[in-house]
Amino acid sequence: MLLSLEEATVRLGGRPVLDTVDLGVAEHEVVCVLGPSGSGKSTLLRSVAGLQPLDGGRVLLDGRDQAGVPAHRRGVGLMFQDHQLFPQRDVGGNVAFGLRMHGMPKGERELQVRELLELVGLPGAARRAVAGLSGGEQQRVALARALAPRPRLLMLDEPLGQLDRSLRERLVVELRELFSRLGTTVLAVTHDQGEAFALADRVVVMRDGRIAQSGTPLEVWRRPADAFVARFLGFENVVPASVTGVAADTPWGKLPVPEGSPQGAVELLVRPAGVRLVAAGEGLACRVTARTFKGTHVALRLQPRDGGPHLEAACPLREAPETGDATGVEFDAAETVVLG
Ligand code: ADP
Ligand code: MG
Numbered sequence: 405m406l407l408s409l410e411e412a413t414v415r416l417g418g419r420p421v422l423d424t425v426d427l428g429v430a431e432h433e434v435v436c437v438l439g440p441s442g443s444g445k446s447t448l449l450r451s452v453a454g455l456q457p458l459d460g461g462r463v464l465l466d467g468r469d470q471a472g473v474p475a476h477r478r479g480v481g482l483m484f485q486d487h488q489l490f491p492q493r494d495v496g497g498n499v500a501f502g503l504r505m506h507g508m509p510k511g512e513r514e515l516q517v518r519e520l521l522e523l524v525g526l527p528g529a530a531r532r533a534v535a536g537l538s539g540g541e542q543q544r545v546a547l548a549r550a551l552a553p554r555p556r557l558l559m560l561d562e563p564l565g566q567l568d569r570s571l572r573e574r575l576v577v578e579l580r581e582l583f584s585r586l587g588t589t590v591l592a593v594t595h596d597q598g599e600a601f602a603l604a605d606r607v608v609v610m611r612d613g614r615i616a617q618s619g620t621p622l623e624v625w626r627r628p629a630d631a632f633v634a635r636f637l638g639f640e641n642v643v644p645a646s647v648t649g650v651a652a653d654t655p656w657g658k659l660p661v662p663e664g665s666p667q668g669a670v671e672l673l674v675r676p677a678g679v680r681l682v683a684a685g686e687g688l689a690c691r692v693t694a695r696t697f698k699g700t701h702v703a704l705r706l707q708p709r710d711g712g713p714h715l716e717a718a719c720p721l722r723e724a725p726e727t728g729d730a731t732g733v734e735f736d737a738a739e740t741v742v743l744g
Contacts, residue, residue, distance in 0.1 A: 678739025
């Protein structure tokens, strides 16, 4: 592992902000830590960078304990959440900042800056003023600045956080492509699931300073570890249930669950795709209380007639009922996950 955290613990204001975190990042791997605001993501990056001392545990880079190693000797790059550029320097001056700190001669520096700006899609921008750049351009300059000293580990704190949605979606694809081309090892943190899933080889979900789940984007998406992770990923159909064999007793009645599911008192997730609309009078009687056009499908909110929490369903445009319509609902075991 290029980076290992072993039971890393940080206390701030009398409580653990990082709580015995074990985490490894292999060379060339892109790991994204995903968690709500306040879950300890920035603190995690700051302790790896050497900007936040640990109260317990260890940070190892290439197997070497970093206790006592100052930030500038760790060989890691950190792009901060607010990625403040130096407003009085031009684009080139910003990108060259770390290179100057490392004492690189001017000619070599200028060559590198030119290459880096091409790399991040801003060719020839070296003499431009920072103030005249768009949000997306500033983000690219911040990225070039972080990449310039060729850190063995690049850390990004909410790299696309302040950009609008369409720009974010485009940049995240570019970043992924860039990292795979350069073979960069990356530890990024974000509160945005879409960003994490698009960027990462592996996603680590954090809650209150602890790791709630770690896995490939597909693994985490398919099998959230618990109700917290499921809800954080945006799934709403999460209810307490009692499982016996391949059936679950739930507030929505008896539902089928996959073979081999955990038994007994559990929490149960039904993905929207597993909520199948059938004729009114069949299955669970519901009424459509909201209907949102999503481009490729319609998201429905359904209220069961006889009580129980509302249901979130996804349905093709052509078949979508109107708000106020009565409908029946059946459940697909294949889209149902019994949470651990
Ligand atoms: P995230 O980046 O996931 O939003 P942070 O790592 O910034 O989370 O913060 C985690 C928690 O630590 C938050 O609840 C925050 O209020 C608290 N915290 C951060 N810095 C300090 C500090 N200097 N003193 C006390 N609490 C702090
Ligand atoms: Mg943060």
